[in-house]
Amino acid sequence: MNMSNSLVWFRRDLRAFDHAALHRALTASNRVHCVFVYDSGILDPLPRDDRRVRFIHASIASLDAELRRLGGHLIVRQGRPLEVVPALAAELGVEAVLVCADYEPEAVERDAQMAERLAADGRKFLSLKDQVVFEKDEVLTLAKGPFSVFTPYKNAWLKRLASMPETLASYPVDQYAHNFAPPPLDAPALPSLEEIGFAPGEPPLPAGMEGAEAMFEDFVRRIADYGRARDFPAQDGTSRLSVHLRFGTTSIRHLVRTARQMMENGAGGTGASVWLSELIWREFYAMILARHPHVVHQSFKPAFDAIEWESGMDADELFAAWCEGRTGYPLVDAAMAQLNRTGFMHNRLRMVTASFLTKDLGIDWRRGERYFALKLNDYELASNNGGWQWAASTGCDAQPWFRIFNPVSQSQRFDAHGEFIREWVPALASLSAKEIHAPWLVAQDVLADKGVVLGRDYPFPLVEHGAARKRTLERFAVVKKAAP
Ligand SMILES: Cc1cc2nc3c(=O)[nH]c(=O)nc-3n(C[C@H](O)[C@H](O)[C@H](O)COP(=O)(O)OP(=O)(O)OC[C@H]3O[C@@H](n4cnc5c(N)ncnc54)[C@H](O)[C@@H]3O)c2cc1C
Missing domain, CATH: 3.40.50.620 (HUPs)
Known part of the structure; x- marks a missing residue:
């Protein structure tokens, strides 16, 4: 043209x-x-x-x-x-x-x-x-249909890239810059935040192309350890590039090219290939949304639409407590505090909080999804919907419905020393690494000695996990009956 x-x-x-x-x-x-x-x-x-x-x-x-x-x-x-x-x-x-x-x-x-x-x-x-590197019709099964399981999708994605390395070629701009229309002398200044109707303030993380590049350079120095560090919210283990990917201040081809080079020259350790897999999850969910737009409002697997979620005033109160980080489960509350105060939540904690809302409180994943959409700086329909349907077990290649995260053991495993909880729930800062994951199990006088009174300084747990788990298994039994 x-x-x-x-x-x-x-x-x-x-x-x-x-x-x-x-x-x-x-x-x-x-x-x-x-x-x-x-x-x-x-x-x-x-x-x-x-x-x-x-x-x-x-x-x-x-x-x-x-x-x-x-x-x-x-x-x-x-x-x-x-x-x-x-x-x-x-x-x-x-x-x-x-x-x-x-x-x-x-x-x-x-x-x-x-x-x-x-x-x-x-x-x-x-x-x-x-x-994206590959659009919805570019990575297909042998029968030329869309994948609904991640690992075969990823393998086909990598195979296609290996056969078409030119897909990652850069689209240069600088060398054609003489074709830009020059700014007119009377070009107006860019509107301020106030002029577009918003309160002045700083962006939540370094913005723009230079912000993205500085963050990527910092991550590249840590990428070799990504496979290990990425699961621990108190550690600086992930790239935090999701907002930049969301708004295109970085290029997906640039990120994939760098990860692949680091895999090839050995500088990326095992971390670079694990990280590349995460970028492929992003494309997997984009493909799922484009191929199955019903997921915006319904379960990927129709049988799961038969589930009866909790509703009414009690459910509304439970939902409000989850949103505000008042569940009495310290890791869940710390994660919600991080989300509410910064707009970011670590991936492990997105899984833990989404599982808690749907499987401990029995609340419809769509309510949690909407709350995340409101709060997340990196909110993106495809990944958010995919993540929520994964945690609620209603999605493609999701967590099996009978696998229910235990919020206390998740806390002991992924925040073993309680560092993350102490940062985001200061009311519990004085508790030891052993006590902090489930304060209601600690004797009241021991808590009182540390200045913590449950019900005053920090809530009692909203639900007992064992009983909630049992209710969830009953709730999901309808899937067993409805599924072919
Ligand atoms: C319930 C739930 C909701 C989520 N909502 C969103 C959302 O709205 N927007 C969003 O970008 N991600 C979402 N994710 C995926 C993931 O949590 C974030 O992409 C990740 O935490 C961003 O941090 P990072 O950039 O440091 O990730 P890194 O670990 O450095 O990963 C690099 C990039 O890979 C992509 N990625 C990583 N994990 C996933 C994943 N599981 N699914 C899809 N892409 C992934 C992201 O683009 C990310 O920036 C959600 C996950 C869950 C479980």
Whole structure:
């Protein structure tokens, strides 16, 4: 496609390197404009101090600075993309609008409407693969169907990559920078957070391309130990790159290329290949969502929709206690405190808290999923839905329904010294490593000597795990009857 004038619409791809749409626009046209739209449909319902908006806002500034260094600039608008983008395309007189593909069902629908609106004005809409290494139809079973089990999917994914290494090739931008449309002299300054209706504040982690790269460089130094360290929430064992992957401030190809190089030259130890597997989980869940969009509202396995979750005022109270970290199970409460205060939760703890909500409290996974969606800085529909359905056993390749995490033994195993709990539940800081995982088992006078009174300083457990486990097995028995 050759054009004189094009517009790249940035969405969840906030970077100016190794960028499929930007590369295509710059190689096919000699006047490339760039736009980001603060989508009022997404932003209006958010709290005014939303951490993700602060991250996006800082990343937009970094993107604009990089585009200016290259000779272009970022136009920033606010409103409904379906109105703003066609209007801007007309104002600039571009022949095409280019984007990096977004696979979430609502985004797919919006992009289909965008293509129609632009076509009605005689303009093209081009959507390119960028966010994943392989899309939903690129890694298939021998029968040419989608996988529903992770390990064979991963093996097929790796095999396909080995046969098509060019899939990881970078989409360079710098060398075509002369094709950027230069910023007009009267280009307005980027809007402040207040101007888009949000409270001022710092992003929750280093934002933008340089933030992502600094975090990745730091992780690369620790990657060899990832396989061991990744399960311990008190340790700095994981990359924390999920927010950058969510908003595209880093490139998945760049991450996979680096991990593979480190596997090949031995510098990544065993950690690099374990980490690569996690990146493949991300694509697995993206594929599941794209192939089975019913998972947004229903269980992946229909038989599990017969489960009767707890409801009513008692369930609402249990749910509120879980959200606020008042369950009486220290590891669960510490994890919820981390989520509420920072917007991050360690993967092990996402599994523990999701299991606790669904299998100890008997509450529908969809309620927990929505709470995570509200709070997580890295919230992403595919991975969040996949993670929740895994923990609730309703998903594909999920935890078997009769396997129920014991929140105390998880705590003893993955926070053995209680460091994580002490950081996030200071009321228990004086307890020893032996006492901290289940304070209700400690004699009251021993607790009192340490300044802790249960029911005053820290709650009694909401449920007794053994009894809750029994109720869950009964609740899930319906699956045994309904399943073929
Ligand atoms: C109930 C539940 C909800 C979750 N919700 C989300 C979510 O909304 N957004 C999100 O990005 N991840 C989600 N995850 C997956 C995982 O917990 C996070 O990706 C991870 O904790 C992010 O930390 P990190 O970047 O340090 O991960 P690392 O361990 O460094 O992993 C590297 C990258 O691999 C991907 N990844 C790792 N584990 C998984 C996984 N289990 N599933 C899919 N991708 C994975 C992420 O992109 C991550 O950044 C969820 C998991 C569970 C169990």
